[in-house]
Amino acid sequence: MVRVPLTISERERGERLGRALRTARAGRSIVDVATQAGISPETLRKIERGRIPTPAFFTVVAVADVLGLSLDDLLAGLGADDAAEMATLGR
């Protein structure tokens, strides 16, 4: 086995992350935020919609920064944020 497909739990976690980001974006447009963060609008849209469940670390950092979000706060709002559970979830 080499590079196991993402589990359902992992995808759901991605959706929660996406929702949190979208909520924080509030009124601003996707294009606006994505451009400021240095990523393409499509990518941000996919992250927000949960279609990219495990985005790159620095991508999330850039978006959170543009939105004025603290990463720690962002994570706290996701629930289920203790160590192994973050990476293992329903494996």
Next chain:
Amino acid sequence: MVRVPLTISERERGERLGRALRTARAGRSIVDVATQAGISPETLRKIERGRIPTPAFFTVVAVADVLGLSLDDLLAGLGADDAAEMATLGR
């Protein structure tokens, strides 16, 4: 153009992240920390050595959590952590 290769700056940023994680790991073994974080030791080793410059968000979160690191603190120790620069760097 479709999925541009990582720039040198991005790779260097990855190396800084890796060094920070390795420093925080202190005496513990890679195997120990990786197992607790729910990832393979190889992956953690590659991240620490900078051979995975942009690891997945939740992977970093899991490792930081095991090490008792705050993500915000971790980032602060990386330097060059403002918005667009995080994702754009030398693009």
Next chain:
DNA sequence: CATGACAGTGATACTAATACCGGTGCGCGA
């Protein structure tokens, strides 16, 4: 109604992340 900005979708293309395997080298205790 026409136009334009934004959101959403699906396809395509290419690189990156991750896991597993086999092998190497080092230090330490039996």
Next chain:
DNA sequence: TCGCGCACCGGTATTAGTATCACTGTCATG
């Protein structure tokens, strides 16, 4: 010296992330 554990590397295999493009739908405004 012989294991043994740990770190490291290179290769292989597979999925995921990201960008670009080409649509469609909606809604406000001219």
